Amino acid sequence: MLLDRGLLVQEGAAYMLTGEVDALEVPETLHALIAARLDGLSAEERRLLQDAAVVGKTFTKGAVAALADTDAEVDPLLAGLVRKEVLGLQADPRSPEHGQYGFLQDLVRHVAYETLSKRERRTRHLAAAEHLSAAFADEEDEVVEVIASHYLAALEAAPDAEDADKIRARAQVTLVRAGERAESLAAAAEARRYYEQAAALTDEGSAKAAILNRA
Numbered sequence: 001m002l003l004d005r006g007l008l009v010q011e012g013a014a015y016m017l018t019g020e021v022d023a024l025e026v027p028e029t030l031h032a033l034i035a036a037r038l039d040g041l042s043a044e045e046r047r048l049l050q051d052a053a054v055v056g057k058t059f060t061k062g063a064v065a066a067l068a069d070t071d072a073e074v075d076p077l078l079a080g081l082v083r084k085e086v087l088g089l090q091a092d093p094r095s096p097e098h099g100q101y102g103f104l105q106d107l108v109r110h111v112a113y114e115t116l117s118k119r120e121r122r123t124r125h126l127a128a129a130e131h132l133s134a135a136f137a138d139e140e141d142e143v144v145e146v147i148a149s150h151y152l153a154a155l156e157a158a159p160d161a162e163d164a165d166k167i168r169a170r171a172q173v174t175l176v177r178a179g180e181r182a183e184s185l186a187a188a189a190e191a192r193r194y195y196e197q198a199a200a201l202t203d204e205g206s207a208k209a210a211i212l213n214r215a
Helices: 029-040 043-055 059-067 074-083 106-114 118-134 144-157 164-184 188-199 205-215
Strands: 008-011 015-017 088-089 101-103
Touching: 015 059, 029 043, 043 059, 043 074, 043 101, 043 106, 043 118, 059 074, 059 118, 074 088, 074 101, 101 106, 144 164, 144 188, 164 188, 164 205, 188 205
Parallel strands: none
Antiparallel strands: 008 015, 088 101
């Protein structure tokens, strides 16, 4: 926090204070400490972290750029958050997540997510689902369970929204597809869970029975 506020600078192998810190208030809980750290970031950095928190613990630059509704450049914001050790960048060329960013601490993601209103969460989760559908248009089944999770989160955030029935239907369809994919991979427990989640989203008797039979 002192580094972020410019009150502490590194000089060689040592750190030097640049101002008085007598009035520094140390938050009593870790949650409050992280919230205070986030408050010390710029508005653009906080916004990017909120977008990233919706996408997941790891994310691509394209994903957070798709959720952003501002003209701010994403690259310098990501670089600044990596420098401040809020985010990390996977640089190992052997890793399947090479080039992706991630929260160094999942609790930071949790706190950033909680700063969003339910309306903001819904909007961002729907945008994330649309981005994934477009980005993986030719191989959507690879991420169908993630898309389903975003629809479910959007529905949970605003169950009484005008288009809630439409979102519920999308969530059900993608959950069934996730169940089919898990079933094809012989992941029986996951397939059953996806089918049961899909069945819980409909009150239509024959449709529910058909999905539960698959479960």
